[in-house]
Amino acid sequence: MPDDSTWQRFEYVNPEMGVKFHLKFYAPNPSTAERVARVVYNRVEELNAIFSDYSPSSELNHLCAKPPGKPVRVSSDLFKIIQRSQQLARWTDGAFDITAGPSVRLWRQSRKHAEMPAVNLLAIATKRVGFWKIQLNPRKRTVTLLAPNMELDLGGIAKGYAVDEAMRILKQNGIRRAFVAASGDMLTSGPPVSSEGWRVEIRAVDEFGNIYPRTIHLKHQALSTSGDTEQFVEINGRRYSHIIDPRTGIGLTNRIAVTVVAPSSTVADSRATAISVLGVKKGMDYANSKNLQVLILNMSNKKHRLLKSPQWKLW
Numbered sequence: 001m002p003d004d005s006t007w008q009r010f011e012y013v014n015p016e017m018g019v020k021f022h023l024k025f026y027a028p029n030p031s032t033a034e035r036v037a038r039v040v041y042n043r044v045e046e047l048n049a050i051f052s053d054y055s056p057s058s059e060l061n062h063l064c065a066k067p068p069g070k071p072v073r074v075s076s077d078l079f080k081i082i083q084r085s086q087q088l089a090r091w092t093d094g095a096f097d098i099t100a101g102p103s104v105r106l107w108r109q110s111r112k113h114a115e116m117p118a119v120n121l122l123a124i125a126t127k128r129v130g131f132w133k134i135q136l137n138p139r140k141r142t143v144t145l146l147a148p149n150m151e152l153d154l155g156g157i158a159k160g161y162a163v164d165e166a167m168r169i170l171k172q173n174g175i176r177r178a179f180v181a182a183s184g185d186m187l188t189s190g191p192p193v194s195s196e197g198w199r200v201e202i203r204a205v206d207e208f209g210n211i212y213p214r215t216i217h218l219k220h221q222a223l224s225t226s227g228d229t230e231q232f233v234e235i236n237g238r239r240y241s242h243i244i245d246p247r248t249g250i251g252l253t254n255r256i257a258v259t260v261v262a263p264s265s266t267v268a269d270s271r272a273t274a275i276s277v278l279g280v281k282k283g284m285d286y287a288n289s290k291n292l293q294v295l296i297l298n299m300s301n302k303k304h305r306l307l308k309s310p311q312w313k314l315w
């Protein structure tokens, strides 16, 4: 391990995957930092070209366009992310479900026009959803979509996966003190020189039920927050989130924000989304059963509450 205590700190921010993608790390000199940052962003762009549901030419959309019932061989990135998603779908009884694309798209339109999706369209979309309609063959690395016109959406896990990959590439290039973030999905390796960790602010609740920003320090950990972001639509005084319950097709109205701390960003990102759908009670049960560090900010009542899973160690 080189003595990196004299290395300089570098910071980059690029628009990637529809969000600001931050890199902060220590490198021996500016030219190394530049070179490594470029390799990292190239990898993120490569992943976006595979995972994007916006881009018609993404590998994901190519897969969806194939006739149903036929095994399709996919890249190892696409296979891995679908496999991880399917595992979580099974663990959460479909609270997390990447086949929810039809419902997610309806709500996107709804956000644009600030009106509820039509009831009949919601029903049709919901029927098209179901993680059991995806079959995987790990040996042949193939994906079979069992129903016609399925629309997969990796929005609840892809940023986490990209953040993990970004950190892997930093490590591969000798960078051991780094912070990577794609909006609410962060991952840290070693701490900044002469510091206990990377400074992050998260929303906490004081004794009077008021929200305040609490500073924490992270190292060798991922942290993701989902739910109650700026991404919602308000209709007749009700807020509908961009996270939907795949079983009902309705945008979440439960006004909770879920933070997960985990070793990897893929895990933190996807679990935060899943627990948002599960809600406070089932979400905490799930966290407990999987030994997850989870914080739930409950804003459903006038007096906000902050709930921690027993595994929570940050304070």
Ligand code: ADP
Binding pocket: 095, 096, 097, 098, 100, 104, 153, 154, 155, 156, 157, 159, 183, 184, 185, 225, 226, 227, 229, 231, 242, 243, 244, 245, 246, 269, 272, 273, 277
């Ligand atoms: P953010 O994008 O704000 O970080 P999330 O990580 O929670 O938030 O991901 C939300 C995205 O995940 C949605 O925009 C949509 O693409 C997708 N999604 C919504 N509901 C679900 C769900 N129940 N299961 C899996 N993915 C979902």
Ligand code: MG
Binding pocket: 155, 156, 157, 224, 226, 268, 269, 270, 271, 272, 273
């Ligand atoms: Mg997520």
